[in-house]
Amino acid sequence: MTLPPRAEPTVAELLEGFAERRVGALARAISWVEDGEEFAGELLDSLYEQTGNAWRTGLTGPPGAGKSTLSDVLVRYWAEKGSQAALIAVDPSSPFTGGALLGDRVRMDQALADAGVYVRSMANRGSLGGMSLATGAAADLCDAFGFPEIILETVGVGQAEVDIMAAVDVAVVVLTPQSGDGIQAMKAGLMEVGDLFVVNKADCAGADRLKHEIESILDLRQTPGPMPEVVTCSAKLGDGIQDVAIAIERRRKVMTESGFLETRRNTRALARIRRLLEGGLRAEIWSHAQMEGKAKAALADGARPDAIAAQLLNEVLKKVNVCDE
Ligand SMILES: Nc1nc2c(ncn2[C@@H]2O[C@H](COP(=O)(O)OP(=O)(O)O)[C@@H](O)[C@H]2O)c(=O)[nH]1
Numbered sequence: 001m002t003l004p005p006r007a008e009p010t011v012a013e014l015l016e017g018f019a020e021r022r023v024g025a026l027a028r029a030i031s032w033v034e035d036g037e038e039f040a041g042e043l044l045d046s047l048y049e050q051t052g053n054a055w056r057t058g059l060t061g062p063p064g065a066g067k068s069t070l071s072d073v074l075v076r077y078w079a080e081k082g083s084q085a086a087l088i089a090v091d092p093s094s095p096f097t098g099g100a101l102l103g104d105r106v107r108m109d110q111a112l113a114d115a116g117v118y119v120r121s122m123a124n125r126g127s128l129g130g131m132s133l134a135t136g137a138a139a140d141l142c143d144a145f146g147f148p149e150i151i152l153e154t155v156g157v158g159q160a161e162v163d164i165m166a167a168v169d170v171a172v173v174v175l176t177p178q179s180g181d182g183i184q185a186m187k188a189g190l191m192e193v194g195d196l197f198v199v200n201k202a203d204c205a206g207a208d209r210l211k212h213e214i215e216s217i218l219d220l221r222q223t224p225g226p227m228p229e230v231v232t233c234s235a236k237l238g239d240g241i242q243d244v245a246i247a248i249e250r251r252r253k254v255m256t257e258s259g260f261l262e263t264r265r266n267t268r269a270l271a272r273i274r275r276l277l278e279g280g281l282r283a284e285i286w287s288h289a290q291m292e293g294k295a296k297a298a299l300a301d302g303a304r305p306d307a308i309a310a311q312l313l314n315e316v317l318k319k320v321n322v323c324d325e
C-alpha cells in the first residue's frame, strides 16, 4: 500500500507553528532551506525581524577530537542554566557520503531531545551556494524560533568547515593531545578562524604541551580581533566544561565591547549576499540559452575558450550597466 504524499504546509501555517513554538514547524522549515524549496525565502523574510537574539557558537576540529561529546555536555550545561540550545550537526563533505559521518551524533539525539535540546543533522545535498548558506539559514530559523543558544558542530576540517565557522559569532576549535592536532589545525586554516581553542582529552598525556604549542602559534597570528584563549578540558569525564562555557562567555563579552562582534556580523551578512549573488549569477548565466549558443558558435569559428569567456562576460556587464540607468 502506498501512502498518499504528505501535503506541504503553507508559509502561513509554518509561521503559526513558529508562533506556537511547535518543533515540527522548525524541522519542516529547515528542510525547506535544505531542499531549496520555493517558499523558503518568503518564510525567512517573514521571520527576519525575529532573528538576531541568539548566540551562534561553532565547534570544529579533526574527526575524533571530541566535538560531539563536548557539544553534548555544553548544551546540557546551558540547559541547566535555563538557556535552551539548538544543535545543528553539519557534514559538509561531498554529497556522496550522505552524511555518514553524522552517525555518532544521531546516537546522542534522543537523550538530548529529552533535555529540551533541539538537535538537527544537515548533510551536503549538493545545495547551491554550499553548506555555509544552508546552515546559516537554518541557524536563522532556530534564532527566530527563540533558541538563545545555537551550536553548529562540523564533522571534520576543510574549506567548507572554515566557511561555516566564518558564519558564527564564536568559533571554537577542538583539538586533542593525540595525533599532532596542532599541526593539522594550522594546515586546515583553523588557527585563523578560531576564537577559542579547546584542548580536549586533558585526561590523556600531552594536553599542556599542546596548549603551549597552540599559544605560541597564536602569538604569530595576524588575524584581526581579540586574541583567542586556549583552555583544556575533558569532555568525556565532564572536567573543565564550566571553564569552556566561561571562556565562550568571556569571548562574547570582549567581542561585544570592542565592537568586533558587530563588525563580524556585518561581514557575515555581506559575505552571504555576495555568495548568493554569485551563486545566482552562475546558475543564471549558463542556463541562458543565448550564452551557450554564442559560445558554441564562437568555438566553431575557432576562437580561444578564454577569449570567448572574456567577450561574453563583457556583454553581460554591458547589459548590467544598461539596467543601471
Ligand atoms: N579520553 C577521552 N576521550 C574522549 C574525550 N572526549 C571524547 N572522547 C572520546 O573520543 C572519541 C571521539 O569523540 P567524538 O565526540 O565522537 O569526536 P568528534 O568526531 O570530534 O565528534 C569518542 O570515543 C569519545 O568517547 C575526553 O575528554 N577524554
Ligand SMILES: [Mg+2]
Pocket (backbone or CB within 6 Å): 067, 068, 069, 104, 105, 155
Ligand atoms: Mg562528531
